[in-house]
Amino acid sequence: MSRTGLLPRAFGPLLAALALLLNMLAMAAPATLPLGGARAQWAPTLPTGPLAFRTSDSVQLFVKIAGRGVPCLVVHGGPGAGSYGLEHLGLRPLESSLQLIYLDQRGSGRSASSPRHNYALARQVQDLEELRQRLGLRRWVLLAHSFGGVIATAYAQRYPEHVQALVLVNAVLNPTASLESMVHYGDSLLPAATRPQLPPTAPLPQRLGAVMQALDQQKLLYQLQYATDTAAARASRVVQQQPGNRDFAAHVFDFADYGRDYAPATAALGLPVLVLAGHDDYTAGPRAYQAWHFPQQRVVVLPGRHNLLQEQAARTQQAVRTFVAALPRRR
Numbered sequence: 001m002s003r004t005g006l007l008p009r010a011f012g013p014l015l016a017a018l019a020l021l022l023n024m025l026a027m028a029a030p031a032t033l034p035l036g037g038a039r040a041q042w043a044p045t046l047p048t049g050p051l052a053f054r055t056s057d058s059v060q061l062f063v064k065i066a067g068r069g070v071p072c073l074v075v076h077g078g079p080g081a082g083s084y085g086l087e088h089l090g091l092r093p094l095e096s097s098l099q100l101i102y103l104d105q106r107g108s109g110r111s112a113s114s115p116r117h118n119y120a121l122a123r124q125v126q127d128l129e130e131l132r133q134r135l136g137l138r139r140w141v142l143l144a145h146s147f148g149g150v151i152a153t154a155y156a157q158r159y160p161e162h163v164q165a166l167v168l169v170n171a172v173l174n175p176t177a178s179l180e181s182m183v184h185y186g187d188s189l190l191p192a193a194t195r196p197q198l199p200p201t202a203p204l205p206q207r208l209g210a211v212m213q214a215l216d217q218q219k220l221l222y223q224l225q226y227a228t229d230t231a232a233a234r235a236s237r238v239v240q241q242q243p244g245n246r247d248f249a250a251h252v253f254d255f256a257d258y259g260r261d262y263a264p265a266t267a268a269l270g271l272p273v274l275v276l277a278g279h280d281d282y283t284a285g286p287r288a289y290q291a292w293h294f295p296q297q298r299v300v301v302l303p304g305r306h307n308l309l310q311e312q313a314a315r316t317q318q319a320v321r322t323f324v325a326a327l328p329r330r331r
Contacts, residue, residue, distance in 0.1 A: 048065050050062070050063065051063040053131060060111065061103065061106060061111040065101050066099075067094070067095025068095075068096075069099050071098075071099045072141040073141070074086060075103070075143065075144035075152045075155075076108070076145060077145045077172070079147045080244075080247070082105075082245075083102040083109060084104075085238060086145055089309060090307075090309025090317075091143075091309060104245075106123070107247035110245070112245070117247070121150070124151050129158075137162075138162065139162055142163060143320070153269070164272075166269075166271060167323065168275050169308060169316065171289075172288070173292065174285075174291070178288065183207050186211040186282075189215065189218075191218070195214065235310060263293075266293050267295070269294055269295075272323070273296060273297045274319065275298065275300065276300050276316055277299065282305070282306075
């Protein structure tokens with residue numbers, strides 16, 4: 001890692017493979033919906049169903065709107081996982097009280113790839129803003145999972161006037177620290193005789209790759225994200241029902257911005273924030289949230305690992321409902 005705290009380009013191939021592995025553990029063309037002119041209401045009634053949405057640089061993105069209530073954009077992680085797993089492994093019950101806007105980021109899930117592999121963080125943020133404008137929303141809530149925390153926080157920095165609140169579930173705001181956490185925890189899971197014999201000074205990509213390979217050989221890889229193999233198997237079955245685009249995952253760490261630590265930026269974001277953290281989440285880092293200093297931050301720590309929306313479904317859903325219900329309704 002360089003002195004600026006950025007991930008070097010050497011991380012690209014390794015982290016693309018890592019994204020595919022974690023996605024396995026985690027989690028017809030759409031019709032055009034007429035949305036009409038811009039709306040200024042807090043919670044306008046948007047048509048439900050798939051939405052044909054093309055970005056200003058002509059990338060077709062998958063968007064689906066479901067439920068009624070406060071508009072809430074789902075910012076998936078992975079990187080590149082798509083929103084399908086989150087929808088079917090924990091978010092659907094929230095549609096009774098929230099209008100969830102499921103978006104697959106460019107190069108992810110059911111969305112098209114960027115022809116020039118433009119997956120820069122600023123471009124992903126711009127995609128979110130263009131979608132907000134397309135929907136005619138003045139403000140929305142962003143619900144981000146895992147690596148989606150980086151994108152959601154960057155959007156809130158750029159467009160604070162359009163974010164009513166953030167919900168960060170098992171969120172990552174410092175990818176480098178999260179990868180270090182995975183290396184250390186993964187090594188601790190391995191029987192002593194099977195641990196990779198690498199010095200602590202070995203490059204992080206090398207250490208991570210060795211630990212992941214050893215965990216896979218010992219059939220322990222699922223423990224990086226799940227407390228039980230049955231939960232991991234269920235998630236894998238669901239995700240495999242909707243094969244997705246992985247181009248973003250293959251190129252994400254070609255862009256240095258994704259390697260920065262976004263925790264210092266939290267102190268300047270005065271919007272309400274709900275943080276849902278797993279007590280034993282060694283993918284994000286079990287106490288990563290302690291470095292976050294949102295002025296209006298509420299932290300809820302629950303038993304579990306990196307997928308509370310699945311493993312603590314009732315408690316996470318209730319926490320989100322309670323938080324959103326208390327938000328001021330501002331035009």
